[in-house]
Amino acid sequence: MNAQVDGNTTLTSQQSTINYAEKANNSQLVSYTKGTAPINIAMFQDMPLGQDITPLILTEVPADTSIDTLVEAQLKAGKHLVFQNEIFVNGAETIVAGFR
Amino acid sequence: MIACLSAFPARRSSSSIHWMKLNLFSQGENTPQPFPPNPRTTPIPHKLLYALGISFAFLLSGCASSTIQKVAEPRPIDVVGSSYNAAQKAQDVTNYNALIQAGNLAGARVVRDIIVQSVRKEIGVVYQEFESGLFAKKAAFEVETDVFELLLSTAVTLTGAPQARTNLSALLTGTKGTRLSVDKNVFGEKTYGALVSQMRASRSKANANIFEKLARLDVIGYPLAEAENDLIQLFNAGTIHDALVQLTTQAGAAAEAQARIEDQNARIKLSPATQQEVDQITSIRSKFNDLYKKQDISSAKIILKKLVPTVKDDIPAADIWKKLDTEIRKAADPNQLPTLINAFSIN
Known part of the structure; x- marks a missing residue:
């Protein structure tokens, strides 16, 4: 399933929106990219019935920060990188990483 | 590849349609040119059609078949029974040029319109005969099977529109079952309908273009040379090659449009949710x-x-x-x- 997410909202709001959609639709985000401004496009994959879905965490990747640093930090918390892309956050293009 | 290329001139020289065009549209020539035609003077649009068809066949089949069969298309216009022939046209062209030289643009416009309408009428007569024969004399209508099938294969692959898929699949099925000999199934009801519908639609569009220019433009805005190009387009619109190219193009466009619609439908807008x-x-x-x-x-x-x-x-x-x-x-x-x-x- 492909779905649009409002890119004019905050990153926290987008995270809640995606986590809600995952639970409601029993699916898991596999890709998140910017679409036609200010829309972001989320691609979900259906999951088998009964399978628990770990919450998704969205984190902004600052320009002066290496993604490796973020990945290392999240790995210590047991979270793995799902995607790293430029998306719209508060209407502006922002590099964001997703962990689960 | 060399063997593939060597087959190309053989096909071109066997087509009588080039002769018709040279004969009809060469200004200032009072006598029909000898048959076969000089390939170097073949009208460009038809060259492109052949090149496209042959390229499809060679690229996609890897030159699987070196046997190029003749496609019977509308006969030359300068035939017995025609009411307007090449000699008459040459005389009219001479008159047209003389009026232009004399600065009589209104008179030249009248002659231009006579030439264009006369040729257009002859193309229509030949097309009607061709269309009737297409259905009534299937056996005499030979088709270069590889080009025919490959063009349709491409169209069927590209198309996402249900209606186009139905028609083109029907065409393809008939062809695949009869690679070596064209039998009645190739020109089944749906095949005939698809090709004729496309040719009629293309001809209608080409005719409308000519009518509109004749009515609106004088010989400066729409000189005879340009009118002749439009007449060639009108003729090509009534050929199998052009119909197949048009069907293929439309199938591709339909597939793209369908993909866009599906993409839009798939993109549900997620409702915002609180924690x-x-x-x-x-x-x-x-x-x-x-x-x-x-x-x-x-x-x-x-x-x-x-x-x-x-x-x-x-x-x-x-x-x-x-x-x-x-x-x-x-x-x-x-x-x-x-x-x-x-x-x-x-x-």
């Missing part, structure tokens, strides 16, 4: 997962009956899980959440 709503739907999904893992069908059925009172008591176990999952999915719109919270007894 509280995320926690609630998470609790609901977790409870469902627990019941599913335990295969607690009786508890699941009780919840389902709260959500769907009409559900039957003897509903199969597999259906219970599917229906309950479907009910949870309805909460993709958070407005449906309270109903689920109540049914799943979530605090």
Whole structure:
């Protein structure tokens, strides 16, 4: 399933929106990219019935920060990188990483 | 590849259609040119059509067949029984040029219109004869099977439009079953209909273009040379090659349009959700997962009956899980959440 997410909202709001959609639709985000401004496009994959879905965490990747640093930090918390892309956050293009 | 290329001139020289065009549209020539034509003076549009068809065949088949069969297309216009022939046209062209030289643009426009309308009429007569023969004399209508089939294969692959797929698939099926000999199935009802419909539509468009220019433009805005180009387009619009190219092009465009529609339909706009709503739907999904893992069908059925009172008591176990999952999915719109919270007894 492909779905649009409002890119004019905050990153926290987008995270809640995606986590809600995952639970409601029993699916898991596999890709998140910017679409036609200010829309972001989320691609979900259906999951088998009964399978628990770990919450998704969205984190902004600052320009002066290496993604490796973020990945290392999240790995210590047991979270793995799902995607790293430029998306719209508060209407502006922002590099964001997703962990689960 | 060399062998492939060597087959090309053989096909071109066997086509009588070039002769017709040179004869009809060469200004200032009073006598028909000898047959066969000089390939270097062949009108460009037709060259492109052949090149496209041959390129498809060679590129896609790897030159699987070196036998190029002749495509019987509308006969030359300068035939017995025609009311307007090349000699008459040459005389009219001479008059047209003389009037232009004399600065009599109004007179030249009249002659231009006479030439164009006369040629257009002859093309129409030949086309009608061709269209009738296409259906009535299938056996005499030879088709270069590789080009025919490959063009259609491409079209069928590209197309996403149900109607186009139906027609083109019918065409392709007929061709595949009769690679070595064209039998009646190739020109079955749907094949005939698809090709003729396309040729009629293309001719109508080309005719309208000519009418509009004749009515609106003088010989400066629409000189005879340009009118002749439009007449060539009109003639080509009534050929099998052009119809196949048009069908292929339209099939590709239809596929792209269909993909865009599907893409748009697939992109549901997610409703914003609060953290509280995320926690609630998470609790609901977790409870469902627990019941599913335990295969607690009786508890699941009780919840389902709260959500769907009409559900039957003897509903199969597999259906219970599917229906309950479907009910949870309805909460993709958070407005449906309270109903689920109540049914799943979530605090």
